[in-house]
Amino acid sequence: MIYGVSYIAIVFFLFIVLMVLGLSFYFARKTKSASNYYAAGGQIHWATNGIAFAGDYLSAASFLGICGMIAMVGYDGFLYAVGFLAGWIVALFLVAEPMKRLGKYTFTDALNAKFKSRGITLVAAISTLVISIFYLIPQMVGAGALITPLLGFPHWVGVVLVGIIVIFIVATAGMTSTTYVQFIKGGLLIIFSTILTIYIFNNGLSLKPAIGDMEFPEYMVLDPEIEDGKIISVEGYTVQNQMEVKSIPIVKLQKGGVDRWFNLVDIDGVPKLVEMLSISENESGNKLYNGEPKENQKFYQVGHMSKIVVDGKEVDKTGPIGPFKFLSAIEGGELVRFSELKFKDNDLKVSVFYQNFTSGKDFLLPGLKYKIGKGSTPWDKIDFISLMLALFLGTAALPHILIRYYTVPSQRDARKSTILAIGAIGAFYILTLFMGLGAAVSGVFDVESSNMAAPLLARGFGIGIFSIISAIAFATILGTVSGLIIASSGAIAHDLIDNYMNKNQTDKQKVKAGKIAAFSVGILAIALGISFKGMNVSFLVGWAFAVAASANLPAILFILFWKKTTAKGVIASISTGIVTALGIILTSPTMWDRYGFDSADAIHRLENPAIISFTISVLVVYFVSLATQKDNIKRLKAES
Amino acid sequence: MQHESAVELGVDLASKKKARLGVWFFFIYFFFYAGFVAIGVTNYELLGKKVIGEQNLAVVYGIGLIVFAVVLGIIYNWLCTRYEDALNKEETI
Numbered sequence: 001m002i003y004g005v006s007y008i009a010i011v012f013f014l015f016i017v018l019m020v021l022g023l024s025f026y027f028a029r030k031t032k033s034a035s036n037y038y039a040a041g042g043q044i045h046w047a048t049n050g051i052a053f054a055g056d057y058l059s060a061a062s063f064l065g066i067c068g069m070i071a072m073v074g075y076d077g078f079l080y081a082v083g084f085l086a087g088w089i090v091a092l093f094l095v096a097e098p099m100k101r102l103g104k105y106t107f108t109d110a111l112n113a114k115f116k117s118r119g120i121t122l123v124a125a126i127s128t129l130v131i132s133i134f135y136l137i138p139q140m141v142g143a144g145a146l147i148t149p150l151l152g153f154p155h156w157v158g159v160v161l162v163g164i165i166v167i168f169i170v171a172t173a174g175m176t177s178t179t180y181v182q183f184i185k186g187g188l189l190i191i192f193s194t195i196l197t198i199y200i201f202n203n204g205l206s207l208k209p210a211i212g213d214m215e216f217p218e219y220m221v222l223d224p225e226i227e228d229g230k231i232i233s234v235e236g237y238t239v240q241n242q243m244e245v246k247s248i249p250i251v252k253l254q255k256g257g258v259d260r261w262f263n264l265v266d267i268d269g270v271p272k273l274v275e276m277l278s279i280s281e282n283e284s285g286n287k288l289y290n291g292e293p294k295e296n297q298k299f300y301q302v303g304h305m306s307k308i309v310v311d312g313k314e315v316d317k318t319g320p321i322g323p324f325k326f327l328s329a330i331e332g333g334e335l336v337r338f339s340e341l342k343f344k345d346n347d348l349k350v351s352v353f354y355q356n357f358t359s360g361k362d363f364l365l366p367g368l369k370y371k372i373g374k375g376s377t378p379w380d381k382i383d384f385i386s387l388m389l390a391l392f393l394g395t396a397a398l399p400h401i402l403i404r405y406y407t408v409p410s411q412r413d414a415r416k417s418t419i420l421a422i423g424a425i426g427a428f429y430i431l432t433l434f435m436g437l438g439a440a441v442s443g444v445f446d447v448e449s450s451n452m453a454a455p456l457l458a459r460g461f462g463i464g465i466f467s468i469i470s471a472i473a474f475a476t477i478l479g480t481v482s483g484l485i486i487a488s489s490g491a492i493a494h495d496l497i498d499n500y501m502n503k504n505q506t507d508k509q510k511v512k513a514g515k516i517a518a519f520s521v522g523i524l525a526i527a528l529g530i531s532f533k534g535m536n537v538s539f540l541v542g543w544a545f546a547v548a549a550s551a552n553l554p555a556i557l558f559i560l561f562w563k564k565t566t567a568k569g570v571i572a573s574i575s576t577g578i579v580t581a582l583g584i585i586l587t588s589p590t591m592w593d594r595y596g597f598d599s600a601d602a603i604h605r606l607e608n609p610a611i612i613s614f615t616i617s618v619l620v621v622y623f624v625s626l627a628t629q630k631d632n633i634k635r636l637k638a639e640s
Numbered sequence: 641m642q643h644e645s646a647v648e649l650g651v652d653l654a655s656k657k658k659a660r661l662g663v664w665f666f667f668i669y670f671f672f673y674a675g676f677v678a679i680g681v682t683n684y685e686l687l688g689k690k691v692i693g694e695q696n697l698a699v700v701y702g703i704g705l706i707v708f709a710v711v712l713g714i715i716y717n718w719l720c721t722r723y724e725d726a727l728n729k730e731e732t733i
Contacts, residue, residue: 075698082676082702089669089709093662093716097655328694365688365698366680373684381681388677392670411652412721419713426706433703 012467013150017475023181046413048183050420055186057425059135059480060142060451062432063189063473065538067457068450070436071303072337072536074363076370077436080538081429083391087545088422091396096418098560108399108495111555111574115567115635118500123574125495127551128399130578132488133524134544135398136481138537140529143477145451145537149459150470155449156530162474163526166481167519185479188472190424192465193431196454199461200438205308205329206317209443211460216443217300219355220275222262224251231264234273245341250276250352252345258291263354277302277338277353277447280345301456303445306357307334323434330437331360337440338447353447363440379605387542390610394545397553399487450536481525489517532594542608543585550577550613558621566632569625577617584609654723661723665716672708676701 044052062084069077099110108124140159147158203209208216224231231239237253237260244250249264251273259280262273277299281287289299308315309332310325318329338353358368367373370387371380432454439445439453444460446452455473459466493514497503505513532540555573558565584606585591592602606612625632679686679697687698 075702078702082705085706085709086669086673089666089712092713093666093669097662098659324693324695327699331694331696361688361696364696365684367684372680384680385677388673392673412717412724415717415720419710419717422713423710426710429706430703433699 006463006467009150009463009467009470012464013471013474016468016471017478021475021478023184046417047420048180049413050417051186051190051424052180052182053186053417053421054190054424054428055182055184055476057421058186058189058428058476059541060139060473060477061537061541062425062428063193063454063476064142064145064451065138065536065541066429066432067436067439067454068452069369069536069538070433071439071445071453072450073368074358074437074440075366076368077538078433079366079370079388080391080542081432083388084395085422085426085429086392087395088418088425090393092415092418092422095396095556095560096414099556111552111559111570114559115570117567117571119571120567120574121495122500123571123578125491125500127574127578128491128495129488130582131399131544131548131551132484132491133521133528134547135541136484136488136521136525137528137532138540138544139477139481139484140525141532141535141540142451142537143474143481144529144533145449146455146470146474146477148449149446149452149456150467155533159526159529159533162477162481163522163529166478166485167522181479185472185476186424188468189476190428190431192469192472193428193435196458196461196465196469197431197434197438199465200434200442200457201323201326202320203438203442203461204318204321205305205326205333205441207305207308208316209304209441211442211444214301214443214460216304217302220262220273221267222253222273224264224271224273226271231273241345243343245343245352248341248354250341250354259288260291261350261352263352274355276355279351279448281349283347301444301446302336302338302353303440304336304443305330305333305360305441306336309333326434326437327364329360330441331364333360334358335360335363335441337363338445340447377605382611383605383607386546386606386608386611389614390542390546390549390608393549393553393610393614397548397551397556398545399548399552449534485518485521485525488521489514492517492521535590539590546585546608546610546613547578547581549610550581550617552577554614554617554621558625562625564625564629564632565621566625566628567635568628568631569621572624573617573621576620577613580613580616581609584613651728652724653727654720657723657727658720661716661719665712669709669712673705676705 062081066077066080066084069080071077108121108128111124112120140162143162144155144158147153147161148155151157203211210216222234222237225233231242231251233239234253237255239251240254240259241252242249251262251264253260253262253273259278261276261278263276265272265274277290279287279289279299280291287294289296292298308318308329310318310329318325321329335358337356337358339356341352341354343350343352362368365373366384367376370384371377372384435454435457439457442457442460444453444456446456455466455470458469493510493516497513498505498510551574554577555565555570558573559570584604587603588607588609589599589602589605590607593599679701687696687701689697691697691700
């Protein structure tokens with residue numbers, strides 16, 4: 001996809017990013033002079049803290065990923081919004097209060113509060129590292145996705161840019177992401193998402209959406225001459241190739257030296273060739289978009305409605321529309337999505353995107369990604385349950401999420417700010433439903449990356465709102481990535497080298513080890529961000545949640561609620577959780593596709609591991625603890 | 641990494657009661673959340689039924705789960721505050 005560069009957008013973008021970065025540094029300097037970060041946090045008003053909580057949590061996955069997935073597969077994307085929010089219930093009701101009773105504020109501290117075991121230090125550090133890296137991948141992919149429509153650079157430039165800025169920040173100054181910066185980011189994201197949603201309602205629905213200065217492309221429909229099921233000629237074109245990919249008949253035609261792909265369909269009993277989008281890549285990596293170089297701009301953004309029904313009547317467009325009418329008009333109508341087919345055409349790797357007419361009813365039900373209705377297999381249903389389980393249990397098990405709960409003057413304030421955060425995040429997630437659906441039907445969707453859906457929708461409505469929203473999302477990514485890299489380097493330098501290996505390092509050596517670790521994790525994050533290009537960031541975050549839920553949650557719940565839990569039980573549970581979750585993810589159909597194999601040949605059909613890895617992890621902590629009760633008796637005697 | 645609280649919270653005599661309340665509220669929410677997943681895998685067609693106005697059950701249930709989380713949170717906070725007031729009369733929390 002190629003996007004024209006808007007210099008106004010770049011100026012807006014740079015201004016907002018620099019302002020947020022400047023504020024970060026300003027507050028970081030201020031908090032350094034205070035006794036510590038949390039003492040400053042102790043004076044923060046609960047409402048400020050609540051919105052800051054939302055700013056912390058609403059990362060690239062929430063804004064870019066959920067909107068993108070809703071635009072691509074409808075309601076299945078909204079499942080992530082429901083699950084991400086439901087996860088707060090586990091965090092607030094089940095973990096926060098009891099953990100406070102234990103007097104500990106992070107998982108690593110809480111896990112080791114009773115046992116002070118080196119083994120737990122080791123596995124907790126590895127778990128923090130693995131989860132942080134899984135969380136880093138979608139942030140980096142999101143950064144690349146944002147940079148492309150904004151600056152016109154390829155995806156990898158965005159990833160490298162974020163990587164370099166963050167490594168620089170972490171390695172030189174050390175970044176204290178402050179409450180006020182998160183407050184500003186969280187508040188701005190919610191305000192501008194609301195404005196974008198109002199734009200969507202004001203714009204309404206149209207069969208030929210043309211928001212802003214974009215024009216609706218008229219898709220070509222040709223009449224082929226067919227003999228014995230084979231296309232023998234098409235007026236004005238030469239027939240190059242004809243094949244079936246996954247039972248879909250497709251045809252390559254040539255005109256003026258340009259190859260185009262068409263889909264053979266039956267329209268009212270008459271065979272027609274309907275235009276598809278195509279990307280063909282030769283062995284040296286050069287790509288043609290719709291048969292021509294990228295610069296010719298023959299590849300366009302897609303997504304529209306082919307039937308709109310309002311109050312039982314078919315209409316061409318609705319005009320301004322309210323939220324309920326908006327939903328019911330989509331549900332009663334029909335959408336044109338563009339679905340991908342991949343195949344080889346001689347030595348070319350080809351991806352075509354065919355027009356997939358989808359009823360609004362199906363689009364507003366689960367099933368386009370996670371099949372659970374008619375024709376679904378037991379594996380499909382297990383995968384759906386597994387996803388919902390991971391989203392529900394993952395939030396509370398992320399290593400960094402609960403820290404803010406303890407940064408206000410009293411417990412009451414802590415609870416009030418958490419509830420305000422749930423309210424703000426919940427409101428934002430309801431907006432994602434409208435932003436995602438808006439992107440699906442407004443002709444702004446980029447088939448190469450679903451992650452761009454919301455920013456591209458904003459771009460259609462105006463450069464101002466586009467650059468502000470992109471800048472907020474980019475600044476959020478910078479903050480999240482910095483935090484994750486600091487957490488990962490801490491896990492390596494402090495937990496592994498200092499505590500586990502018992503290296504008596506000087507302060508200078510510790511700082512050096514931390515910086516080397518931050519640099520290494522940063523480079524790894526850049527590499528992973530580039531290699532996972534095009535994957536939906538919410539889907540990737542779903543994996544991070546699954547690993548967190550499997551590795552951390554059983555151990556922490558057993559420590560909080562079962563006195564017989566032993567150190568060996570905790571170690572075994574965390575290790576098994578990581579290994580099983582990673583094992584299932586790395587052998588999943590999606591990863592098979594990433595390795596370059598056919599996803600249908602993957603050794604199992606499960607995309608989401610939690611249902612197996614979480615269950616095994618629970619069983620392991622229970623049985624290993626029972627089998628090692630002698631350790632507990634020894635520990636209790638020693639303590640008394 | 642060292643992690644410390646912003647403030648010393650002191651003795652909280654209501655903490656056990658709040659923890660028990662939290663477990664109850666967790667199971668109430670879990671029941672409805674699991675209900676959504678169960679309808680999806682056992683009676684998928686039901687999710688497509690229109691329930692309020694022109695909206696189908698999937699949309700209403702999904703948005704309902706988000707709103708319900710906020711409502712439960714508010715009730716939980718109100719009850720916890722009452723417990724703290726009743727049990728920590730002489731304690732500063």
